[in-house]
Amino acid sequence: MSTVPVVRVLGVSKRYPLLSRRGRLHSLKGALLHGELWRREQEQEGFQALTDVSLEVDRSETMGIIGPNGSGKSTLLKLIAGILQPTEGSIQVDGRVTALIELGAGFHPEISGRENALVNGMMLGLSRAEVLARMPGIIEFAGLGPFIDQPVKTYSSGMYVRLGFAVAVAAEPDVLIVDEILAVGDELFAHRCLERIASLQRQGTAIVLVTHDLGLVEQLAHRALYLREGQAVVCGPAAAVVARYRSDVASTEAAVEPVAGSEQRWGNGAVTLDAVEILDAGGRPARLLRSGEAATLRLRYSVAEPQEDFVFGIAINREGGGHVWGTNTDIDGWHPRLLDGQGEMCLHIPRLELAAGRYLVDAAVHTRAGLAFDYACEVLSFTVATAVPWPGCYAPEHRWQPVGPSIDPPDGAIS
Amino acid sequence: MSLFLKPVGVMLDSLYRQRGLIWVLVVRDLKARYRGTFLGYLWSLLNPMLLLGVYTVVFTWVIPARGQVDVPFPLFLFSGLLPWLFASGALLDAAMVLPDNGPLLKKVVCPPEVFPTVTLLSHLFHHLLALPVLLLAVTAASLAGFMTFPWTMALLPVVLLLWVLTVGGLVLAVAALSVHFRDLKDLLHNGLNLLFFLTPIIYTLEMIPVPLLRRAILVNPVTPLVELYRGVVLLGKVPPWSVWVAGLAVTLVSVALGLVIFGRLRETLAESV
Numbered sequence: 001m002s003t004v005p006v007v008r009v010l011g012v013s014k015r016y017p018l019l020s021r022r023g024r025l026h027s028l029k030g031a032l033l034h035g036e037l038w039r040r041e042q043e044q045e046g047f048q049a050l051t052d053v054s055l056e057v058d059r060s061e062t063m064g065i066i067g068p069n070g071s072g073k074s075t076l077l078k079l080i081a082g083i084l085q086p087t088e089g090s091i092q093v094d095g096r097v098t099a100l101i102e103l104g105a106g107f108h109p110e111i112s113g114r115e116n117a118l119v120n121g122m123m124l125g126l127s128r129a130e131v132l133a134r135m136p137g138i139i140e141f142a143g144l145g146p147f148i149d150q151p152v153k154t155y156s157s158g159m160y161v162r163l164g165f166a167v168a169v170a171a172e173p174d175v176l177i178v179d180e181i182l183a184v185g186d187e188l189f190a191h192r193c194l195e196r197i198a199s200l201q202r203q204g205t206a207i208v209l210v211t212h213d214l215g216l217v218e219q220l221a222h223r224a225l226y227l228r229e230g231q232a233v234v235c236g237p238a239a240a241v242v243a244r245y246r247s248d249v250a251s252t253e254a255a256v257e258p259v260a261g262s263e264q265r266w267g268n269g270a271v272t273l274d275a276v277e278i279l280d281a282g283g284r285p286a287r288l289l290r291s292g293e294a295a296t297l298r299l300r301y302s303v304a305e306p307q308e309d310f311v312f313g314i315a316i317n318r319e320g321g322g323h324v325w326g327t328n329t330d331i332d333g334w335h336p337r338l339l340d341g342q343g344e345m346c347l348h349i350p351r352l353e354l355a356a357g358r359y360l361v362d363a364a365v366h367t368r369a370g371l372a373f374d375y376a377c378e379v380l381s382f383t384v385a386t387a388v389p390w391p392g393c394y395a396p397e398h399r400w401q402p403v404g405p406s407i408d409p410p411d412g413a414i415s
Numbered sequence: 416m417s418l419f420l421k422p423v424g425v426m427l428d429s430l431y432r433q434r435g436l437i438w439v440l441v442v443r444d445l446k447a448r449y450r451g452t453f454l455g456y457l458w459s460l461l462n463p464m465l466l467l468g469v470y471t472v473v474f475t476w477v478i479p480a481r482g483q484v485d486v487p488f489p490l491f492l493f494s495g496l497l498p499w500l501f502a503s504g505a506l507l508d509a510a511m512v513l514p515d516n517g518p519l520l521k522k523v524v525c526p527p528e529v530f531p532t533v534t535l536l537s538h539l540f541h542h543l544l545a546l547p548v549l550l551l552a553v554t555a556a557s558l559a560g561f562m563t564f565p566w567t568m569a570l571l572p573v574v575l576l577l578w579v580l581t582v583g584g585l586v587l588a589v590a591a592l593s594v595h596f597r598d599l600k601d602l603l604h605n606g607l608n609l610l611f612f613l614t615p616i617i618y619t620l621e622m623i624p625v626p627l628l629r630r631a632i633l634v635n636p637v638t639p640l641v642e643l644y645r646g647v648v649l650l651g652k653v654p655p656w657s658v659w660v661a662g663l664a665v666t667l668v669s670v671a672l673g674l675v676i677f678g679r680l681r682e683t684l685a686e687s688v
Contacts, residue, residue, distance in 0.1 A: 016686070082524050085682045097524055105522035110447040119443055122436040123525050151450065 005056040006175055006206045007063075007080055012053050012089035014075050014230075015046040049075040050230045052089070057175070062207040064221030064238055066214065066245050072230040073210045074179055077101065080208060081177050095174025096125050102179075103164030109153035113144055116152050117167050124171040134170040141192070142166035162189055169196050176200060179210045194220070214242045218356060218389030239356075243385035246358075247288040264377035267366075270307060271339060271373035275300040276363045276380045291386040291395045295352040299345045299363050301374075306340040309367045314347050319358040319381070324393050330368055339365075355395040356386040422678030429526040440533040445540065456544075463545035467493050467552060484619055486562045486649055490552055494649040495616035495641055497545055502582045502637075503607045505538035509586040510593040510600040517688045527684045528677060531590035535583050553649060565651030574643045574662075581640060581666045584673030591680040594688050614641055636665040 050072045057063045065073045078084040079091055081099035106123070107116045117138050121131035139148050142162040152160065169176075178197070197220065201207060209221060217224055217238055224241035226233040228248075234241055279296040280286040289295050297314055313328030327347070329336070361380040366372040386395055400409075430437070449455045471489040484491050512530045519525050550568075557564035593599040614637045623629040632638060639654075639661035646654040 078521075083521060083685050099522070099524055102518065102522040106516065106519035106525075108443060108447055110450045111443055115443060115446065119436070119439050120523075122439055123519065123523050125524075128435050128439065 005058050006094045007055065007057040007208065008090075008092040009053060009055040009076075009080065010090045010092075012050060012076075012079060012086045012091060013048070014050040014072070014079060014084065015048050015087045017046045048230055050079075050086075050227075053225075053227070053230075053232050054089075055225055055232075055235065057206045057208060059174075059206055060201060060204045061223065062201055062209060062221045064217035064224035064241075065208065065210045065227060066212075066217055066224055066242065067227035067233075068249075070229075071227040073227055074101075075230075076227070077177050077179050077208060077210055080175070093175055096171065097175045097177060098124050098168050098171045098173035099177040100165065100168050100179065101177070103161040103168070105164070107152045107160065107164070110151055112150060113142075113148045113152055113155065113159075113163055114139075117148075117163060120164070120167045121171060124168060124173070126171055131170075138163075138166045138170050141169075141196070158186065158189070165189075165193055165196075169200065172200075172203070173205060176205050176207045178207065180212065214246065215357065215389070215391075218242050219391070239385070239387060239389055242356075243288070246383045246385065249383075265375065265379070267364075267372040267374035269373070270305040271301055271303050271310065271365045273299055273301055273363055273365060273374045273376055273379070274342075276361060276376065278361070278380060278382045286382070288383050288385060289352055291354055291356065291384050292351055292397065295349045297347040297349070297361065297363075297380075299347075299365070300342070301339075301345065301365060302342045303340050306338060307367075307373070308336065308338055309369075310336045310339045310373070311364075311366055311368055312345045313362075313364045313366070315362040316354075317360045317362065317378070318393050319360055322393070324354070324359065326362075328364075336368075351397070352384065353394060353396045354384045355390050355393050356384055357393065358383045422681060423674045426526075426528050426674065426678055426681065430528055430532060433526060433529050437529055437532055437536065440529065441536045441540065444533060444537045459541050459544040460548060463493075463497065463548045466496070467548060484650075487556050490549075490556060490562075490649060491619075491645070492617055493552070494549060494645045495614075497542065497549060498578055498641065498644045499611065499614070499616055499637075501538055501542040501578070502585075503611070504541075505535055505582050505586050506589055506603060506607065507600070508534045508538070509589040510603055513590050513594050513684060513688050520685045520688050527590075527681055528587070531586045531677075532583075534590070535579070535586050538582075539579060549648065562649075563651060565647065565649055567647040567651050567653055570647040570653065571644075574640075574647055577662050577666045578640060578644065581669045584666075584669035584671070587673035587677040588669075591677040591684065594684050595680070610635070610637060614638055616641060636661075636668075640665060 053072075053076060055063070055076075065076060067073055075084065077099070078101070079086055080093060081097055081101070082091075082093070083099065083101075106120065108119070114135065117135065118128070118131050121134070121138075122128060126134075139145075142148075142159070142165075144159055144163060147155065147159065152163075155163070176197075197207065201220075207220070209217065211217060221238040223236060224238040225235040226241050226245050233248075234244055275298075277285045277298045277300075278287075278289065279298060280289055281294040283296070299312060299314075311328050311330040313326065313330075315326030316324045318324055329345075359382055360378040361382070362375075362377045363379050364372060364375040366375060445456075449458060452458060454461065467489060470492050471487075474488045474492065509531050512534045513520065513527060516530045519530075520527055553562075553568075554564065556562050589599065589603065613632055613635050615632060620629060620632065620638075623632065639658045642658050643654050643662050646652055646658075
């Protein structure tokens with residue numbers, strides 16, 4: 001990876017004028033009547049979208065920008081793209097910039113997809129001849145077939161977006177700016193987009209990516225910038241920055257959401273689960289755990305009617321659906337004798353071999369026949385961070401052993 | 416001064432670099448305009464022809480115009496109306512062109528001066544398509560002996576250049592200002608209506624009975640440009656130097672105004688539109 005930054009953002013701040021002030025200046029009539037036409041805006045007025053943000057992106061590097069809504073991510077992208085001008089600071093970009101902020105923006109509904117592709121391609125900085133030379137590739141990638149010569153107003157929204165993406169990547173930009181666009185289109189197209197982005201990465205395109213899909217950032221980005229309220233919280237290796245963001249989100253949620261307050265909960269109340277917690281390797285209640293380290297799930301209970309037939313159960317599910325693993329004392333061969341008073345039941349996991357992501361825990365206490373005393377679904381959520389963004393949900397200890405291939409081991413870069 | 420000159424330089428440079436895009440956009444505009452119509456581009460010819468036809472009927476048989484001019488009155492009217500329609504059409508479109516292309520300004524990196532330029536050029540294109548109608552009508556009227564053929568027509572490119580530059584400057588100014596002042600469109604609409612009657616298009620200066628009013632109309636900056644246009648294309652008389660100087664002055668002021676206003680506002684357009 002070369003070390004020449006192609007994007008240099010130095011101490012950039014951006015302030016938007018407030019609507020109230022714009023409202024007053026909005027009409028010429030008001031301006032003429034009140035003599036406010038050239039009234040200067042006052043410095044402290046306006047909405048501060050970004051404060052003193054600096055960023056460098058090298059050739060071939062992909063930079064993810066993450067943060068909650070309204071943290072200034074899109075403003076930063078528009079500044080880098082040159083659509084907006086910074087209030088303070090400077091921005092330097094070498095080479096051709098293509099912004100994928102809204103796919104197919106500015107397509108004219110009355111003219112054909114082919115003609116729109118030509119206009120859009122030229123807007124992205126290609127010459128007419130260049131666009132025409134790439135047209136077969138664009139049509140192929142967009143998968144529009146004969147529809148390419150139909151007016152764009154007849155297109156489905158998926159076709160529209162595919163054509164927009166196909167034109168934008170055909171421009172082979174030096175800097176590609178992507179704002180949350182991969183969420184559109186079907187699964188197949190999303191994969192093709194990702195493939196195309198990966199091939200641009202290999203060709204040396206610097207990519208700045210804004211998305212709420214943290215998995216995507218871990219997958220695509222080398223580094224990431226975490227913005228909050230217009231300020232850079234941390235900038236560094238993508239996995240570490242994403243982990244930091246996840247832990248911030250988790251701790252915000254912990255402050256808001258009671259531990260046991262799930263709506264999907266049932267049972268006859270003979271036994272109640274008072275708290276369900278996950279403890280990290282150090283035995284402290286946690287929301288963010290590291291893969292490969294020890295973890296303990298702790299169920300605290302109190303008993304209203306003493307029971308002789310009881311089973312404690314735990315299930316871990318992936319956020320968004322999918323069982324990961326589950327067990328209970330009955331499956332594991334424990335024989336119940338008496339459950340009374342108050343107490344704890346802990347499930348110790350020596351190595352939490354989960355891949356990065358958010359997980360939800362179901363906890364239950366019931367009879368062996370399945371009659372629920374207290375069954376709480378999704379009573380606890382926790383997040384797992386990994387050093388390397390493996391896909392999937394299982395992250396076992398593993399090692400490659402080449403027998404034959406000439407391949408170098410990682411040079412310690414994987415931390 | 417560099418505060419004004421620098422953005423103007425940037426603008427002209429970007430216009431030159433985007434010439435390919437501008438051309439493609441003009442073509443797109445024209446294509447989109449007639450997409451789905453039976454007659455297609457013929458409308459660009461038919462519109463002025465029908466207009467001329469209506470004027471001929473009205474001012475020959477319905478309200479016969481008195482012979483203040485030594486050319487057929489419908490032609491007199493038509494030759495004043497053509498450049499006026501070019502200018503007013505372009506200006507009214509200019510007031511909407513940036514808001515209409517807002518998605519492109521906000522979501523694609525696209526220099527804003529491209530859009531008013533496209534507006535100007537597509538209106539110029541329609542004007543150029545209407546010119547042959549005028550030319551044929553003038554030739555026919557000359558052959559029929561209603562008038563002598565105006566050989567001064569050779570000067571038309573020069574006059575047209577003045578018109579294009581003037582309208583271009585105003586289009587830039589209107590486009591940039593309309594982003595900040597949305598009332599400009601309505602103001603312009605009414606202003607142009609008023610100006611139309613203050614300009615010797617449907618009458619000649621000599622027809623005005625009140626000297627004071629005549630003077631007011633002479634002060635109107637559009638008057639010399641209309642006089643020049645009609646002078647060379649119809650009346651066959653090269654207008655006096657004073658009219659040329661006045662026309663040139665109007666052009667220069669308008670171009671300077673357009674470049675400076677647009678240059679000053681261009682960086683704020685994308686976020687305000």
